[in-house]
Amino acid sequence: MRTRFPSLQWHLMLSTGTVLSLCFLLTFLVLDGLLQRNFDQQVQSALTSQAMILVEELDRVGDVEAERAGILARFGLAYGMSNGLFQLIDGEGRVALSSDDTAWGELVNSTVRGDDVELYAFFWESRRVPEKDARFLYYRIASDATVRIGMDVSARREALRMTRLVFGLGSLLSLVLSLLLLGWTTRRAVQGVRHVRERAETIRHQDDLSARVPLPTAFRETNELAETFNAMMDRVQFLVKNLRLVMDHFAHDLKTPMTRLRGLAEQSLRRGGDDEDMELAGTVVDECDRITAELDTLLLIARAESGLSVFRxxxxxxxxxxxxxxxxxxxxxxxxxxxxxxxxxxxxxxxxxxxxxxxxxxxxxxxxxxxxxxxxxxxxxxxxxxxxxxxxxxxxxxxxxxxxxxxxxxxxxxxxxxxxxxxxxxxxxxxxxxxxxxxxxxxxxxxxxxxxxxxxxxxxxxxxxxxxxx
Amino acid sequence: MHLLLVEDNEGVADLVQRGFDDLGYRLTWLEDGRELIATLRRDPADLVILDVMLPGKNGFELLEDMRTHELAVPVLFLSAKTELEDRVRGLDLGADDYLTKPFAFTELHARVKALLRRSQSNSRPASTLVVGPLTLDLHERRAMREGQEIALQNKEFELLRFLMQHAGEIVSKRMIIEEVWNYTFNPGTNIVEVRIAALRDKVDRPFAKSMIKTVRGAGYRLNPDV
Missing domain, CATH: 3.30.565.10 (Histidine kinase-like ATPase, C-terminal domain)
Incomplete structure (x- = not known):
């Protein structure tokens, strides 16, 4: 039956571990969600504002190709050629004008067709190659012209990943440390209880009534438990000692007159007499022996049942x-x-x-x-x-x-x-x-x-x- | 022979006193152990019979006192306690024998005699026992009566040896069970009667006079005077 109950220590560790893990997981999910949203918003607002500024500049110079190319190139230089890409796409989806795109490689090999993008609406796109992670914004300013702005978000994404990793590892470490600490404390707490139990086992097995739980244990509660147990053992020992004494006196007080009775009858037998007297004395001796045997057996039973038997x-x-x-x-x-x-x-x-x-x-x-x-x-x-x-x-x-x-x-x-x-x-x-x-x-x-x-x-x-x- | 008895119950002491008086022993009775050492110094005894439960110092403590004072006199314990623990303790301490109450006087006498014999002759036990016409060769394990060999079974041989060692004394069933079978309690059978009957058939029946007597309520006696 005992094995069906979990140990207190495991129970505490398991429940605390579960609660802590859930807390950490929940916090992580919420935090990660927030960070991701923040990230998206930052990228989005950066790209949108760039698009607005660019469109305004383009509008200012009008449909002059050389001027437009110059603006795009300047934008590219201003935001860093590998960080920002500024392009104008014609009605067929071909890149008409572009800032320096050498750092963008195959990321810019294709475009979204201009027709897919609604006029004056934002269209978002993410593209990824192993070494570069980019976000693109398409903004159609005319039926044959769409602005495409690209932004390299690899570094930001890497930072986000690092934050996640640090938080995850930190949580895991906290969890393990908490559990270890908890395990250690509960172990110490439970040890006191275990001591009491082990001592009680000892006493039960070897009838050593003088055994006591050593004090102090690790905590006040276990100390109290051990003290109560020890006090109970004092009482048991006292009672058993008394019982033993009572049994010895009982035996002594009954057997001494029996000794005299048997002795007197035996004396008559030894000295001889008529048959009737002999018969009587013989019966007394036999009865004395019978009662003694019964009494002895009764005492042995009482001793065995009260755990006082001494076996060799x-x-x-x-x-x-x-x-x-x-x-x-x-x-x-x-x-x-x-x-x-x-x-x-x-x-x-x-x-x-x-x-x-x-x-x-x-x-x-x-x-x-x-x-x-x-x-x-x-x-x-x-x-x-x-x-x-x-x-x-x-x-x-x-x-x-x-x-x-x-x-x-x-x-x-x-x-x-x-x-x-x-x-x-x-x-x-x-x-x-x-x-x-x-x-x-x-x-x-x-x-x-x-x-x-x-x-x-x-x-x-x-x-x-x-x-x-x- | 001088015996010293320490026993707090007057009735029991009186009984033991009269028993040993009848047999011609001199017995000094002390009600408790206070004067034991002084008495032994003044008037040395050949054997001390000690009750275990005494007012003041108990029997075990008195024995320790005696041994501390280098009094090597043999000691026989009387006790109402039946526990083997006490028995073992008694013998550990250097007590020589032990008898539980209530005891048969014949048994007390037999034990006293055995102890006195043991303490007086340190000679090795004889290899042959002779009682009247009976001879028992302990080495060859042969029994003879009036020149005629008696074939005995193992237990019958041990029983006869025990009776011969206590020739003339009454030995109780309890003593026989304890000494011949090495049991500390009565096994509840008529084994002793049966073995005695078998022994009688072999030792007494073929001869003119019977040596093994039954003493009602006390036990058996091997009569040496045939």
Whole structure:
């Protein structure tokens, strides 16, 4: 589920990046539009005013070809021969008179036909060759005369392009820098949160209740979070310490009188007496032992469920361990005429608490043997890369579907089993210690009848989470 | 033999006291650990039985005190705590043995005897055990009674060895499970009864007198006087 949520850092960077990019793009488009319009207007007004002045000059001299040629040449010189071109085009679209056009090359090889241009209207044209970018204005002053003014706009266009480039690069750089800065700050901010989370993970995995988040973190908010977490841990540690104390005292206060009671009964047994007295004393001793075992199991369950269990993992062969446990029940199975099917691999290397494992496995086998009268007890062992599983199946009474949920609860005993020996803590013990070890226990009905219990255990104890420096 | 008991519960202390009195031991009882070091200096004991939960200093702290004062007397812990953690801690600190409450007096006695034996003779364990007519060769793993060889299975051999090591004493089911099978809890089977029955069939049935006795509510005893 967790992977479906984006990390805060990415979320912030992504949203800020998107907003910033959009802003930059919008600004760029508006600015570029304005610049382009400005450019067009400048060129247009320059050309128009030149045209007006030229036409006025031409009109002044009248239809005298030499005078007109002189005016055009002067205009050409005034605006720079490669910058401005001033021509008069006749009715057939041929260039009649022109200022110096050597710098204009093939740009002026053709004209727009005079007929295409309306009388006293501006006609605009753009022409482009690789090294030159020109804008032309046609202005028809008579049926056989059209003025053409050309202007080289390459330099202006280049300037426009540079402005665009500078703005674009500047925007891109700002965007990258903003994102980097944002990434860095959010990382620092999120780091505090991450610290708290990692520390909480550590505590959850290794039951190290004394671990605290190091302070200060980078920001006030994360400091507050860490402080709250630490305060909560103080409280948890205090409560757990108290719980441990209460459990120890509870055990002590109950067991001390039990010791005396058992001792007195034992003393009577040792000193001897009539059969009835012996019977009585023997019963007291047995009952004391039974209550003690129950009490101990209950304390172990309470410890495991409150995360106080101390496991001592050692490397051993689980298959060998199960075979050993089975040996305990061989006489009983033989007595009942039941069969044993052992499906264990040659070896199942594992590193867990041996005593706890033995007790869990024995519990399952004990149940299988105790609650069946015939059939086969099947013990299966499987193993994958990270876990080992042991299944114990029988053909006994099985468990009613409506009870299946509750069999792992302490003191729960099904009606079918109520008359048998036992205190109803076995499965509860198994579940609590297996869960505490990072494993589990599951029940399923066996076919055609009976029950199957499967336990799973990690092959290695959970790794000590690494200490986070900083 | 002089034993020193530190136990805050009078009832339990009284019981242990009477038990050891009956067996001819001398036992000094302290209600807490304040006078422990002084008492040991004045009147050295062969073994100290320490309760873990005591008013003032607890058993672990008392043991540390004793070791700091270079008192090397063997120590046996009594505790209501069942956690293995405590057990391991007790043995790490140099305690010699450990018994959880409630305990069987016979078991306490057996452990005390074993500790005293261990601390008094540093000789290597014998390779042959002899109890009355029974002989157990630990190297050859052979058992003989009245000159007749008895074929034993592995676990039966270990069980007989344990009974012979504690000949004359009552050993509880719990001790047998712990020592012969190396389990720290009762596996909930009648395995001990079954193995004892099997052992009886081989060790006692063919002979005139039976050596393995069942003591109701306490355990078993290998009787050396046949």
């Amino acid at each position: 993992p050692s490397a051993f062969d689980l298959a060998e361990c199960v075979r050993e446990c089975l040996e305990f029940f061989e006489p009983e199975l033989e007595m009942k005429g039941m069969a044993l099917a052992e499906r264990l691999p040659d070896s199942m290397p594992i590193t867990v608490d041996l005593q706890v494992t033995r007790r869990v496995v024995l519990n399952l086998i004990e149940n299988a043997v105790k609650y069946s009268e015939t059939g086969t007890v099947t013990v299966t062992g499987t193993q994958d890369q990270s876990t080992a599983s042991i299944s114990v199946c029988d053909n006994g009474l099985g468990i009613r579907a409506e009870d299946a949920e509750q069999i792992f609860e302490p003191f729960f005993r099904t009606k079918d089993h109520a008359t048998r020996e036992g205190h109803g803590l076995g499965l509860s013990y198994c579940r609590s210690v297996l869960n505490a070890m990072g494993g589990g226990i599951h029940y399923r009905p066996n076919q055609p009848n009976g029950s199957c219990f499967t336990i799973t255990m990690p092959l290695e104890p959970p790794p000590e989470p690494k200490e986070d420096a900083g």
